[in-house]
Amino acid sequence: MFGAFRASTVSQGGLLWKARMKMDLSPTQKANIRKRLKAADDVVMKIQQSGIECNALTKLKAEPTEAQMPAKDKYTVFSRTFKGYRKSVHKVPHFTKVAIPRTAPAGF
Amino acid sequence: MSFVSRILAAARPSLTASARAYTTAASEAPKASTEGYYKVTQTRSLIGVPKSTIKVLKSLGLGRKIGRPVFQPHEPSAAGKILKVKELVKVENMAGPIPPEGFQRTRATKGYKVVGKML
Numbered sequence: 001m002f003g004a005f006r007a008s009t010v011s012q013g014g015l016l017w018k019a020r021m022k023m024d025l026s027p028t029q030k031a032n033i034r035k036r037l038k039a040a041d042d043v044v045m046k047i048q049q050s051g052i053e054c055n056a057l058t059k060l061k062a063e064p065t066e067a068q069m070p071a072k073d074k075y076t077v078f079s080r081t082f083k084g085y086r087k088s089v090h091k092v093p094h095f096t097k098v099a100i101p102r103t104a105p106a107g108f
Numbered sequence: 109m110s111f112v113s114r115i116l117a118a119a120r121p122s123l124t125a126s127a128r129a130y131t132t133a134a135s136e137a138p139k140a141s142t143e144g145y146y147k148v149t150q151t152r153s154l155i156g157v158p159k160s161t162i163k164v165l166k167s168l169g170l171g172r173k174i175g176r177p178v179f180q181p182h183e184p185s186a187a188g189k190i191l192k193v194k195e196l197v198k199v200e201n202m203a204g205p206i207p208p209e210g211f212q213r214t215r216a217t218k219g220y221k222v223v224g225k226m227l
Contacts, residue, residue, distance in 0.1 A: 036195070039151075043194040047187050050144065050201050054184035056191040094156040097195055 023088050025075055033074055033089065036096060037066035063102045078104040144182040145210070147200040148190060150174050157196065164192045172214070179210030 025033070044060050066074070072086070077100060079087040085108050089095050150170045154162050165171045168189050169178040179202075180186035190199055 039198065040194045043190065043197060043199050046146070046199040046201055047191060050146065050182050050187070052182055052184055052187040054188045054191070056188045060191060097152055097157050099195055 025088060025090060029090065030075060032096075034066055037069070037074065040099075041065045069102060073102060073104065077101060078108050143205050144201060144203050145206045146180045146182065146186060146190060147177050147202050148180055148197050149177045149199075150196055151198050152196045154196070161193055161196075164189050165196065168193070170197065176214060179206045181206065 044057070047057055048061070064073075075089055076086040077089050077092060079085060079091075086104070089100060092098065092100060148168060148170065150165070151174065153174065154165055154171050157165075162171065168180060168186075170176075170193075180190065190197060
């Protein structure tokens with residue numbers, strides 16, 4: 001059975017063998033995060049090279065690129081509710097397709 | 109940004125000075141002053157993407173098939189739309205006017221050809 005405890009109605013209830021909540025990312029996940037950040041940087045770079053000016057570009061130019069980001073900012077995001085005020089980026093819903101903030105509030 | 113974080117941001121060495129330091133000299137596209145266009149290709153599906161972003165994707169002409177390119181003029185409106193969906197697309201800068209296939213609707217072939225009309 002599951003571990004050395006005796007079978008009971010509680011242990012048979014289906015809620016005691018959930019996998020633990022993993023907060024750390026594997027090297028592959030991290031590599032793909034960096035790849036996606038670089039791809040987004042590439043889009044901004046191409047728009048910049050075209051010479052067109054727009055408000056969105058002005059805002060994005062102030063953000064750091066993947067090379068300029070520390071590892072903490074690449075793989076974690078600010079969260080009010082988590083211990084340490086940071087949570088792993090894979091906890092953000094659809095984090096592979098949604099723009100993740102590249103800087104956290106000052107001091108966090 | 110809060111009042112405190114604004115003070116802290118002003119005090120610490122600014123990141124914005126060196127942010128986005130791209131070397132545009134070497135890899136600068138043909139600087140077409142009169143005409144040029146973006147060739148935009150979708151690389152990720154729009155499943156799970158916020159509705160506002162899906163609307164922008166579709167207004168660009170994307171959202172139907174991944175890998176099918178779309179041509180957008182070199183204008184701020186198009187640039188802003190592309191930057192809104194930057195996580196889902198890749199872009200190339202092209203010189204010259206938009207090619208004829210950029211104005212054609214991509215549809216399946218009909219299987220018949222109209223040779224004449226009675227009216």
